[in-house]
Amino acid sequence: xxxxxxxxxxxxxxxxxxxxxxxxxxxxxxxxxxxxxxxxxxxxxxxxxxxxxxxxxxxxxxxxxxxxxxxxxxxxxxxxxxxxxxxxxxxxxxxxxxxxxxxxxxxxxxxxxxxxxxxxxxxxxxxxxxxxxxxxxxxxxxxxxxxxxxxxxxxxxxxxxxxxxxxxxxxxxxxxxxxxxxxxxxxxxxxxxxxxxxxxxxxxxxxxxxxxxxxxxxxxxxxxxxxxxxxxxxxxxxxxxxxxxxxxxxxxxx
Amino acid sequence: xxxxxxxxxxxxxxxxxxxxxxxxxxxxxxxxxxxxxxxxxxxxxxxxxxxxxxxxxxxxxxxxxxxxxxxxxxxxxxxxxxxxxxxxxxxxxxxxxxxxxxxxxxxxxxxxxxxxxxxxxxxxxxxxxxxxxxxxxxxxxxxxxxxxxxxxxxxxxxxxxxxxxxxxxxxxxxxxxxxxxxxxxxxxxxxxxxxxxxxxxxxxxxxxxxxxxxxxxxxxxxxxxxxxxxxxxxxxxxxxxxxxxxxxxxxxxx
DNA sequence: TAGTGGTCTAGACCACGCT
DNA sequence: GCGTGGTCTAGACCACTAG
Numbered sequence: 001x002x003x004x005x006x007x008x009x010x011x012x013x014x015x016x017x018x019x020x021x022x023x024x025x026x027x028x029x030x031x032x033x034x035x036x037x038x039x040x041x042x043x044x045x046x047x048x049x050x051x052x053x054x055x056x057x058x059x060x061x062x063x064x065x066x067x068x069x070x071x072x073x074x075x076x077x078x079x080x081x082x083x084x085x086x087x088x089x090x091x092x093x094x095x096x097x098x099x100x101x102x103x104x105x106x107x108x109x110x111x112x113x114x115x116x117x118x119x120x121x122x123x124x125x126x127x128x129x130x131x132x133x134x135x136x137x138x139x140x141x142x143x144x145x146x147x148x149x150x151x152x153x154x155x156x157x158x159x160x161x162x163x164x165x166x167x168x169x170x171x172x173x174x175x176x177x178x179x180x181x182x183x184x185x186x187x188x189x190x191x192x193x194x195x196x197x198x199x200x201x202x203x204x205x206x207x208x209x210x211x212x213x214x215x216x217x218x219x220x221x222x223x224x225x226x227x228x229x230x231x232x233x234x235x236x237x238x239x240x241x242x243x244x245x246x247x248x249x250x251x252x253x254x
Numbered sequence: 255x256x257x258x259x260x261x262x263x264x265x266x267x268x269x270x271x272x273x274x275x276x277x278x279x280x281x282x283x284x285x286x287x288x289x290x291x292x293x294x295x296x297x298x299x300x301x302x303x304x305x306x307x308x309x310x311x312x313x314x315x316x317x318x319x320x321x322x323x324x325x326x327x328x329x330x331x332x333x334x335x336x337x338x339x340x341x342x343x344x345x346x347x348x349x350x351x352x353x354x355x356x357x358x359x360x361x362x363x364x365x366x367x368x369x370x371x372x373x374x375x376x377x378x379x380x381x382x383x384x385x386x387x388x389x390x391x392x393x394x395x396x397x398x399x400x401x402x403x404x405x406x407x408x409x410x411x412x413x414x415x416x417x418x419x420x421x422x423x424x425x426x427x428x429x430x431x432x433x434x435x436x437x438x439x440x441x442x443x444x445x446x447x448x449x450x451x452x453x454x455x456x457x458x459x460x461x462x463x464x465x466x467x468x469x470x471x472x473x474x475x476x477x478x479x480x481x482x483x484x485x486x487x488x489x490x491x492x493x494x495x496x497x498x499x500x501x502x503x504x505x506x507x508x
Numbered sequence: 509t510a511g512t513g514g515t516c517t518a519g520a521c522c523a524c525g526c527t
Numbered sequence: 528g529c530g531t532g533g534t535c536t537a538g539a540c541c542a543c544t545a546g
Contacts (some may be wrong), residue, residue, distance in 0.1 A: 003525090003528085003530055024514080024515085024516075025514095026543065040483070047532085057517085059519090060519095064515080064516085069398070076444075078534090081531060082530095086481050086483060087483030089447060171360075188506070190330075190505065192503060192505075196472070198470040198499075200470060216452040227340055228330070228340065229294070229295025245449050245451040245504075248504070249448070260512075261509095277533090302513070312538090314535070315535085317514090318534080330516095331512095334511085335544060336512065336513080337512090369533075500539085
């Protein structure tokens with residue numbers, strides 16, 4: 001008995017045809033994303049050749065789409081065997097998404113108090129982290145972050161004023177830093193680089209966070225980068241460890 | 255004056271031709287990886303059509319290679335303009351690489367003492383994290399980890415015995431857990447999922463780590479997954495915060 | 509407007525693995 | 528054996544952008 005073809009399983013609903021007015025790859029991607037999202041992990045996907053024939057498109061087009069989904073971790077392949085749905089890692093949070101989004105996604109109400117917002121000359125350390133010459137103007141922002149009106153974190157961040165001229169003239173209690181960078185300056189955070197450690201807070205910081213100095217804090221220290229490698233911001237934040245946990249996922253690099 | 259073509263810059267050394275006996279894509283990938291590694295970020299890459307003509311290969315082949323490098327974060331594209339080298343995020347460490355590799359990469363000598371290695375029935379919590387039925391056999395391993403003969407971490411991890419039969423019969427003081435899983439069971443860690451928090455240690459744990467109970471620890475709690483979604487291990491580890499920092503990077507999902 | 513990357517075609521042949 | 532994914536070709540046309 002010959003090996004059976006990988007046709008769709010009975011319970012797998014597939015559109016009969018693609019709309020002619022939109023990119024075929026996009027439509028196929030949506031179809032496959034739905035399969036991967038609805039089904040659990042390990043679900044068999046119809047073969048590349050099946051999709052090519054079924055939708056009257058080239059197998060190269062199918063492969064292109066599947067390649068991306070594999071790169072995104074939605075599918076995985078077994079050479080000589082088949083393609084399956086993978087389990088999707090939960091969405092990554094820390095530092096790429098803004099504080100506001102992060103807290104909202106955890107189902108709470110974020111709040112902000114600006115402690116400090118000024119322009120100063122970059123010292124050696126900040127200049128190095130921002131990858132700018134020492135003495136260049138730096139916008140320094142310190143904010144106390146609240147969740148449901150309780151203090152959660154003390155955020156200190158630095159941005160190059162040459163890269164973001166006028167960045168010091170916003171109201172950072174109301175405005176999202178990341179959103180402003182994207183909308184006003186067209187800069188999209190592409191990746192970050194964070195060192196996570198635990199420390200007991202200095203007494204002033206403990207007072208701001210309304211904790212005892214014996215209560216540990218998570219320290220998130222890192223830089224945020226654009227795709228061209230420019231450093232968008234360099235910061236160091238103190239989080240109350242009793243109220244905050246960092247969730248992180250890592251994928252094996254291929 | 256017409257727009258100049260994106261030919262290689264003068265200082266860019268390119269092999270004249272590809273070897274005929276190896277996949278062309280692989281060779282091109284190596285060439286582009288070298289460019290991306292040697293040059294800093296933001297370096298202009300010759301156009302796809304240039305590579306296609308120069309090496310007498312199809313543009314599709316070139317695109318396939320560049321697609322992967324973009325997915326891996328080594329290059330980035332600007333539609334209608336050009337392709338550039340990106341800054342490479344530093345190598346990801348936590349939990350995907352083994353403790354031994356992690357410590358070695360930090361230039362120190364790792365050590366291990368097995369505190370506990372036994373098989374028990376899965377309680378509700380462990381069963382849930384391992385995604386196995388409650389009561390199923392679980393291999394529980396507790397190890398004290400040393401760096402340069404100083405205690406660094408207390409690792410507690412759980413594995414399904416049904417998934418890895420015989421896993422309880424190795425010497426885990428000498429053997430690498432991840433390496434054994436890969437070599438004996440053909441299971442490759444694909445992604446992890448870690449919650450990072452800070453805590454003061456219980457007094458017994460503090461004693462094992464040779465610290466005061468007032469000294470904070472990093473708590474790494476998470477699961478390690480194979481590409482088919484199976485949970486390889488579920489663990490919770492205590493790291494001395496004065497000696498250990500977690501480095502993590504995240505990339506924007508496309 | 510010319511050169512870039514983005515989508516897509518219609519094939520070929522190879523490498524691998526299940527039955 | 529035969530169906531799977533992996534590599535590769537030689538083109539076409541579209542979308543976008545620097546000069």
